[in-house]
Amino acid sequence: QSVLTQPPSLSAAPGQKVSISCSGSSSNIGSNYISWYQQFPGAAPKLLIYDTYKRHSGIPDRFSGSKSGTSATLDITGLQTGDEADYYCATWDSGLTAGGVFGTGTKVTVL
Amino acid sequence: EVQLVQSGAELKKPGESLRISCQGSGYTFTNYWIGWVRQVPGKGLEWMGIIYPGDSDTRYSPSFQGQVTISADKSISTAYLQLRSLKASDTAIYYCARHHLVDDTDNWFEPWGQGTLVTVSS
Numbered sequence: 462q463s464v465l466t467q468p469p470s471l472s473a474a475p476g477q478k479v480s481i482s483c484s485g486s487s488s489n490i491g492s493n494y495i496s497w498y499q500q501f502p503g504a505a506p507k508l509l510i511y512d513t514y515k516r517h518s519g520i521p522d523r524f525s526g527s528k529s530g531t532s533a534t535l536d537i538t539g540l541q542t543g544d545e546a547d548y549y550c551a552t553w554d555s556g557l558t559a560g561g562v563f564g565t566g567t568k569v570t571v572l
Numbered sequence: 573e574v575q576l577v578q579s580g581a582e583l584k585k586p587g588e589s590l591r592i593s594c595q596g597s598g599y600t601f602t603n604y605w606i607g608w609v610r611q612v613p614g615k616g617l618e619w620m621g622i623i624y625p626g627d628s629d630t631r632y633s634p635s636f637q638g639q640v641t642i643s644a645d646k647s648i649s650t651a652y653l654q655l656r657s658l659k660a661s662d663t664a665i666y667y668c669a670r671h672h673l674v675d676d677t678d679n680w681f682e683p684w685g686q687g688t689l690v691t692v693s694s
Contacts, residue, residue, distance in 0.1 A: 463616065496680035498617070505667055506609075506617065508682040517682060549617050553679045558634045561607070561619040561671075561679050 464489060465550055465564035472570040477540050481567045483533040483550030489562055491531040493553040497524075500547045509548075510535065537569070545571045574598040576606075576668055576685035583691045584658050592688045594651045594668030601649035602626035607671035607681055608642060608653045612664045622671045623651060658692045665689050 466484045473479045485491065495513045498506040508517045510526035513533065525536045533550055550564035579593040594606060607622040621632040625644040632642070641654040655662055666688050669681035 463618075492677065494674075494678035498681070500617075505684040505687050506681070507684070508680060511672070511680040511682070512678060551617075551619070551680070553673075553677055555676065559676060560631055560633050561622070563609075563617040563619055566616040 463565045464554060464562050465552065467548075467550060467564040467567045469565070470568045470570065472572050473540050474572045475540055475542060478536060478538045479540055479569055481535040481537075481548050481550075481569070483535070483564045485531050485533075485552065485562075487531055488556040489531075489552045489554040490528065490533050492555055495526060495528055495533040496551045497526055497535045498549045498551065500549065502546075506549065540569075540571055542571045545569060574670065574683055576670060576683060578666075578668055578685040578688045581689040581691070583693065585694055586659055586692060588658050588692075590655045590658060590690060592653045592655075592666055592668075592690070594653070594685050596649045596651070596670065599670070602646050605671035605673050606644065606651040607669050608640075608651075609667045609669060609681070610636075610664045611667065611687075612661075620653070620666075622673070625649075625651065655690070658690075660692050663690060663692050 497510040500506040513528050523539045527534050548567045554562045575597050602625045605622045605624050608620040610618040620636045621642045623630045623642045625646045644651040669684040673679045
């Protein structure tokens with residue numbers, strides 16, 4: 462059971478913007494950095510964003526990350542059909558049993 | 573090129589044990605953590621644990637502590653995930669990935685192995 466909550470699904474038309482939220486708490490998102498991953502069906506996840514804001518090598522600037530308090534957001538602008546995938550947030554949890562945690566995942570559909 | 577190559581798919585019976593391997597190449601294996609992630613078919617990603625091959629420091633998620641063992645053989649740049657007393661609910665894809673951990677506040681996985689499908693069925 463994940464401690465980071467994401468909307469199960471989002472959809473938008475090509476060219477539009479989609480914002481994926483990731484809600485946590487003070488012991489994880491509130492005090493640590495965020496990473497975001499993209500996963501296509503049948504493939505391993507790929508890193509999109511690390512250090513909350515930084516794009517991994519080769520990731521277009523249509524993808525951007527942000528954080529406010531205990532929530533993080535991945536924005537995808539200029540949505541393309543090739544962006545249809547599952548997206549996961551992740552962070553470190555500094556609670557009693559420190560370790561990494563993933564979000565519940567969001568399926569993005571391009572209409 | 574940094575690469576992680578995992579062992580192949582496995583079909584096991586309930587109660588059996590299994591060890592999955594993950595061999596790193598293209599970087600200094602002992603200088604980076606390696607992590608393991610589980611994905612049950614149709615479900616999300618679960619952080620299982622990490623190991624630092626340089627000194628074998630290992631950390632487990634509470635959800636997997638005592639259920640799995642993570643180890644590494646730095647002489648062959650390979651990390652392992654051992655699963656014991658397998659149940660049908662252990663059926664999943666298991667990914668290894670190079671884990672970047674900074675000051676216990678910043679962590680990310682990159683790159684990822686191709687995944688190993690483990691099927692537990694009688």
